[in-house]
Amino acid sequence: MTLRVAIAQLNLLVGDIAGNCSRILAAAETARDDLGADLVVFPELGVSGYPPEDLLLRADFLRQCRSAVERLAEKAVNICMVVGFPEAANGCLYNSAAVLQEGRIAAVYRKCRLPNYGVFDEKRYFSPGSGPCLFQIGAVPLAVTLCEDIWAEGIVEQSSMAGAQLILNLNASPFHANKGVEREAVLRDRIRAARVPIIYVNQVGGQDELVFDGSSFVMRADGEVCYRAPEFEESTGVVEFGIGESLSPVYGRIAPSYTQVASEYKALVLGIRDYVRKNGFQGAILGLSGGIDSALTLALAADALGNDQVEVVLMPSRYTACMSNEDAVEQAQCLGVQHHVIPIEPAVNVFTDMLEDTFRGLSADTTEENIQARCRGLLLMALSNKKRRLLLTTGNKSEMSVGYATLYGDMAGGFAPLKDVPKMLVYRLAEYRNCLSQVIPQRVIERPPSAELAPDQVDEDSLPPYSILDAILELYVEQDCSIEEIIGQGYDAVDVRKLVRLVNMNEYKRRQAPPGVRITARAFGRDRRYPITSGFRPC
Numbered sequence: 001m002t003l004r005v006a007i008a009q010l011n012l013l014v015g016d017i018a019g020n021c022s023r024i025l026a027a028a029e030t031a032r033d034d035l036g037a038d039l040v041v042f043p044e045l046g047v048s049g050y051p052p053e054d055l056l057l058r059a060d061f062l063r064q065c066r067s068a069v070e071r072l073a074e075k076a077v078n079i080c081m082v083v084g085f086p087e088a089a090n091g092c093l094y095n096s097a098a099v100l101q102e103g104r105i106a107a108v109y110r111k112c113r114l115p116n117y118g119v120f121d122e123k124r125y126f127s128p129g130s131g132p133c134l135f136q137i138g139a140v141p142l143a144v145t146l147c148e149d150i151w152a153e154g155i156v157e158q159s160s161m162a163g164a165q166l167i168l169n170l171n172a173s174p175f176h177a178n179k180g181v182e183r184e185a186v187l188r189d190r191i192r193a194a195r196v197p198i199i200y201v202n203q204v205g206g207q208d209e210l211v212f213d214g215s216s217f218v219m220r221a222d223g224e225v226c227y228r229a230p231e232f233e234e235s236t237g238v239v240e241f242g243i244g245e246s247l248s249p250v251y252g253r254i255a256p257s258y259t260q261v262a263s264e265y266k267a268l269v270l271g272i273r274d275y276v277r278k279n280g281f282q283g284a285i286l287g288l289s290g291g292i293d294s295a296l297t298l299a300l301a302a303d304a305l306g307n308d309q310v311e312v313v314l315m316p317s318r319y320t321a322c323m324s325n326e327d328a329v330e331q332a333q334c335l336g337v338q339h340h341v342i343p344i345e346p347a348v349n350v351f352t353d354m355l356e357d358t359f360r361g362l363s364a365d366t367t368e369e370n371i372q373a374r375c376r377g378l379l380l381m382a383l384s385n386k387k388r389r390l391l392l393t394t395g396n397k398s399e400m401s402v403g404y405a406t407l408y409g410d411m412a413g414g415f416a417p418l419k420d421v422p423k424m425l426v427y428r429l430a431e432y433r434n435c436l437s438q439v440i441p442q443r444v445i446e447r448p449p450s451a452e453l454a455p456d457q458v459d460e461d462s463l464p465p466y467s468i469l470d471a472i473l474e475l476y477v478e479q480d481c482s483i484e485e486i487i488g489q490g491y492d493a494v495d496v497r498k499l500v501r502l503v504n505m506n507e508y509k510r511r512q513a514p515p516g517v518r519i520t521a522r523a524f525g526r527d528r529r530y531p532i533t534s535g536f537r538p539c
Contacts, residue, residue, distance in 0.1 A: 001242075001243040002240050002241060002242055002243060003038055003039070003137060003138070003140055003166075003240070003241040003243055003247065004035070004036055004037045004038050004039070004238050004239070004240050004241075005037060005038070005039045005040070005041065005166075005199060005238065005239050005240075005241065006027075006030075006031030006035055006037035006039065006040040006041070006236055006237065006238045007040075007041055007199060007201045007216050007218070007227070007229060007235075007236070007237050007238070007239065008024070008027040008028075008031065008040055008041065008042050008043075008201065008236045009043070009201060009202060009203065009204050009214040009216045009229045009233075009234060009235045009236070009237075010023050010024070010027060010042065010043060010046065010203060010204065010205075010234055011023075011203070011204050011205030011234050011274070012043070012046055012049045012050075012203055012205065013049050013205075013207075013278055014048065014049030014050065014051070014052050014053075014055070014207055015048070015049060015052065015055055015061075016049065017047060017048065017061075017064050017065060017068050018068070020046060020047055020048070020049055020068075021047060021068045021071065021072055024042055024046055024047070024072060024081070024083060025072065025075055027040065027042070027236050028040050028075070028076070028079055028081050030236055031079060031236060031238065032078055032079040035236070035237075035238040036238070037079060037238050038079065038080065038137055038138075039079065039080040039081075039082070039137055039142075040079060040080070040081055040082070040236075041082045041168050041170065041199060041201045042081070042082065042083045042084065042170065042201065043084060043170055043171060043172055043201055043202060043203035044084040044095070044097070044146050044147050044170040044171050044172040044203070045084040045085065045086060045095065045172055046083050046084045046085070046170075046203070047065050047068050047069060047072075047083055047084065047085040047086075048061070048065050048085060048086050049207070050084075050172035050203060050207070050212075051119075051120075051172070051207070051210070052086065056086055056093060056125045056126075057125075059088075061086075062086055062087075062088045062093070063088075065085050065086050065087075066085070066087070066088070068085070069083065069085050069098050069100075069105065070105070072100055073098070073100040073103060073104055073105050074103055076100035076101055076102065076103060076104075077102065077103060080099065080100065080101045080106075080137055081099075081100040081101075082097055082098070082099055082100070082144060082168055082170065083097065083098055083100065084096070084097045084098075084146065084170050084172075085097075085098060086125075086126075087108065087110070092127040093125055093126055093127060094110040094111065094126055094127060094129060095110070095111040095114070095122060095125075095126045095146060096108050096109060096110050096111065096129075096146075097109045097111075097133075097144050097146055097170050099133075099135045099144065101135070106135055107133055107134075107135045107144075108133070109129065109132075109133030109144040109145070109146070110128070110129025110130070110133075111126065111128065111129055111145075111146035111147070111148070111149060112128050112129045112130070112131070112149055112154070112155050113128070113148040113149045113151065113152055113154075113155065114126055114128055114148065115147070115148045115151075118521075118522075118526075118527050119174060119210060119518070119526040119527055120148075122148075131158065132155065132158045132159040132162050132164070134159070134162055134163065134164055138243075139243075140165055140166065140243060140247065141163045141164050141165055142164055142165065142166045142167070142168060143159035143160075143162065143164035143166075143167045143168065144167075144168050144170070145159065145167055145168065145169045145170070146169070146170050146171075147169070147170065147171045147172060147173060149169070150169050150186060150187060150190050150198070150200075151186055153190075153193070156190040156193070156194045156198070157190070157193045157194055159194070160193075160194035160195065160196050164196060165196055165246055165247045166196060166197055166198075166199065166241065166247050167194065167196055167197070167198045167199070168198075168199050168201070169187075169198055169199065169200045169201070170201055171200060171201060171202040171203070171216075172202070172203050172212060173202050173212065174210040174211060174212055174213075174518065175210075175211045175212060175213040175263075175267050175518075175519065176518065176519060176520055176521045177258075177260070177263075177264060177519060177520060177521070178258060178260075179213070179258070180213065180215045180231070180257050180258040180263075181257070181258055183200065183215075183217075184217065184219070184225060184257075187200060187219050187223075188219070188223040191219060191221060191222075191223050192223070195221050196221055196246070196247070197218065197219060197220050197221050197241070197247055197248075197249050198218070198219050199216075199218050199239070200216055200217050200218070200219070201216045202214050202215060202216050204232060204233065204234055204270075205234075205270065205274050206270050206271040206272075206273065206274030206275055206278070206517070207274070207278075208275070208515055209271075209419075209420075209515040209516055209517060209518045209523065209525055209526060210518055210526075211232075211267045211268075211270055211271045211274075211517055211518065211519070213231045213232050213263070213266075213267065214229055214230065214231055214232060214233060214234070214235070215228065215229060215230075215231045215255075215257070215258070216228070216229040216235075217229065218239045218249055218252075220248075220249055221246065225254060226239070226249045226250070226251045226252065226254070227239045227249070227251070227252040227253060227254060228253070228254045228255045228257065229253075229255060230255040230256075231255065231256075231257075231258070231263060231266065232263075232266040232267065232269075232270050237252065237253060238252070239252050240252075261425075261428050261429060261432045262432060264421075264425065264429065264519050265300075265429055265432055265433065267517060267519050268300050268417055268418075268421070268429075268517050268519065269300055269303050269304045270304070271417065271516075271517035272284070272300055272301055272304040272305070272392070272415070272417050272517070273304040273305060275390070275415050275515075276304070276305060276309075276390050276415075279390070281388060281389060281390040281414075282309075282387065282388040282389055283305055283308075283309030283310060283311065283387075283389045283390070284301050284305060284309065284310050284311070284389050284390045284391075284392050285310070285311045285312070285313065285380065285383055285384050285387065285389040285390070285391055285392070286298060286301065286310075286312055286313075286380070286391065286392040286393075286394060286413075287312070287313050287314075287315055287376055287380050287394065287410075288312040288313065288314055288328040288331070288332060288339065289314075289315075289320075289324060289328065289394075290314075290320075290321070290323065290324030290325060290326070290327040290328040290444065291324070291444065291449060291450070292426055292427065292430060292440075292444055292445060292449060293394045293395065293396055293399075293418060293426060293449075294328075294394040295327075295328075295331055295430065295440045295441070295444045296418065296426055296429055296430045296433070296440065297392055297394045297417050297418060298310065298312060298331060298332070298335065298337065299331075299335070299430070299433045299439050299440060300417055301392060301417070302335045302337060302439075303433075307335050307336040307337045308336075309389075310335075310337045310338075311337060311338045311339070311340075311383070311387070311389060312328070312332050312337055312338070312339045312340075313339070313340045313341075313342055313379065313380060313383065314328050314329070314339060314340070314341045314342070315341075315342050315343065315344045315375075315376045315379060315380075316341070316343050316344070317343070317344050317345060317348065317372050318345060319372075319455060323443060323447070325341075327441045327443055327444050330441050331439065331440060331441055331444070334438075334439050335439055342379055344372060344375045344376055344379070347375040347378070347379070348371055348372055348375055351371050351375065352368070352371065355371075369406075370406045370409055372409075373406035373409025373410050374406060374408050374409040374412075376409060376410065377406075377408055377409045377410065377411075377412030377413075378412075380412065380413070381412055381413075384413075384414070390413075390414045390415055391412065391413035391414050391415075392413055392414075392415055392416070392417055393410060393411055393412065393413035393415070393416045393419075393513075393514060393516075394410065394416075394417075394418060395410060395411065395416060395418060395419070395513075396418040396419075396421050396422065396423050396426050397418070397419060397420050397421055397422045397423075397473075397520075397523075397524070398422050398423040398466060398469055398470055398473060399423070400419060400506075400509070400510055400513060400524060401473045401477055401499075401502070401503050401506075401524075402463065402469075402473075402499060402502035402503060402506065403502055403505065403506030403509050404463070405509065405513075407509055407512060411509070411512070411513055411514075413514050414514055415514050415515060415516060416513060416514045416515065416516030417516060417517055418516065419513065419514075419515070419516025419517065419523070419524065419525075420516055420517060420518050420519050420520050420523040420524070421519065422466075422470040422473065422474070422520075423449075423466040423469070423470055424466055424467055424470045425470075427445060430444075430445050431445065449466075464492075464495045464499075468491065468492075468495065469495075469499065471491070472486055472491055472495065472496055472499050473499065473503070475489070476499070476500055476503060476538075477503060477522065477524075477528065478520060478521065478522035479522075482538060482539060483496055483497060483500055483538050483539055484539065486500075500538055504534075504538070507530050507531070507532045507534075508532045510524050510525075511532055
């Protein structure tokens with residue numbers, strides 16, 4: 001006797017209730033008809049998509065979700081389906097999972113542990129459930145849990161004590177570096193107490209700044225992974241369990257787990273692809289400067305969308321080095337993307353002439369540099385509007401941290417792929433991409449980075465080396481270390497105080513930046529929310 005369980009790792013769209021249910025139903029039919037599954041499990045809040053945010057405050061949205069679950073239940077014939085949905089009941093809202101069997105809703109589980117940290121704010125919307133939910137397939141008792149329920153002691157253990165021989169855990173767990181390793185470690189902790197196998201199913205795909213990596217897996221009662229779905233890809237796989245005194249899963253496909261840099265690259269590609277396509281843009285456009293950031297952004301965009309869906313613009317000024325233009329053209333031709341050359345000098349001269357009387361008597365400063373950047377932003381936005389292509393900004397996390405970006409200039413655009421990518425990781429990602437095939441000129445990787453807004457300008461004229469800068473920023477931005485704690489780790493006090501001051505004074509810029517792919521455990525935006533106006537002074 002066996003139990004065959006299908007794991008449907010799907011790419012769903014928030015708010016597309018009908019579309020999500022069509023994908024759920026198609027996967028259920030594949031699981032039943034092609035894989036011979038008895039049961040198919042879907043991600044958390046699969047009907048609504050995750051995270052639905054304030055759509056959950058709309059009664060009409062909740063009614064549509066409930067109706068969709070009822071329609072899915074009618075299709076649950078000769079296969080059991082476990083689907084996640086937002087459930088309005090008893091004057092409360094729950095993050096729930098419905099067990100659909102033989103044309104009806106056989107059971108409903110309500111999530112007990114509601115995460116309210118980092119990118120999660122479920123307590124804003126949901127009330128907690130009150131305990132385990134068991135159901136049976138034949139003579140086998142199973143329990144349902146949802147995401148955060150496995151991250152703390154209690155729910156898994158209670159489900160096991162209630163008699164569950166297999167625990168299903170439905171997830172919408174976003175990617176960040178090393179997250180897959182953390183998930184598997186947490187499940188091993190739960191399994192030590194519960195001593196039953198757990199199926200962990202996760203969604204895949206980009207949703208605004210979040211990217212979900214999938215990487216669904218099955219862990220045996222001894223803590224060994226016996227099945228793992230691929231990362232960043234949709235898949236519907238099946239795991240067979242031998243039925244006896246306990247359930248014993250048979251080893252199946254075990255896809256590779258998280259790999260540093262390679263996994264981050266895949267996350268960025270998927271984040272770009274889904275943001276462009278799910279929002280209905282006709283491809284992407286970006287400014288290609290001949291620098292490392294725009295070079296990596298172009299490689300990511302071409303891999304995400306295809307070279308025919310990406311367009312680049314070279315916008316040289318009087319300060320642009322010949323090698324910058326040469327390298328940009330070389331990369332565009334190597335990737336086969338359409339490119340244009342539009343010098344900005346005429347536009348800069350017009351704006352300078354227009355402002356001459358008003359600026360008379362004032363010394364030149366970064367204002368003149370920013371005019372150049374804003375001329376470029378205006379040109380790129382005009383092309384984006386005309387061609388219905390999403391404008392990708394090219395700034396990285398290190399620059400955004402310290403404000404080395406121009407509002408309405410190089411910050412202009414609809415999506416920022418490198419927003420959560422520190423500068424040193426930019427280099428590692430570029431080198432990784434070139435290991436697959438050479439698409440970024442080596443000179444772009446090796447030359448000192450520069451905004452090229454002034455004569456002989458390089459970034460390290462006014463910043464510490466990026467290896468030091470990134471290390472200090474990680475301590476302050478991602479780990480909330482104090483100035484004294486950072487200095488205590490051996491960093492120069494002058495550098496530390498300068499960088500902390502720059503981070504704090506540029507919050508207003510980051511608040512106006514476009515969304516971008518989250519790949520670290522602490523990204524600007526949903527993760528790190530600081531007031532713009534603040535009297536706090538770090539020490």
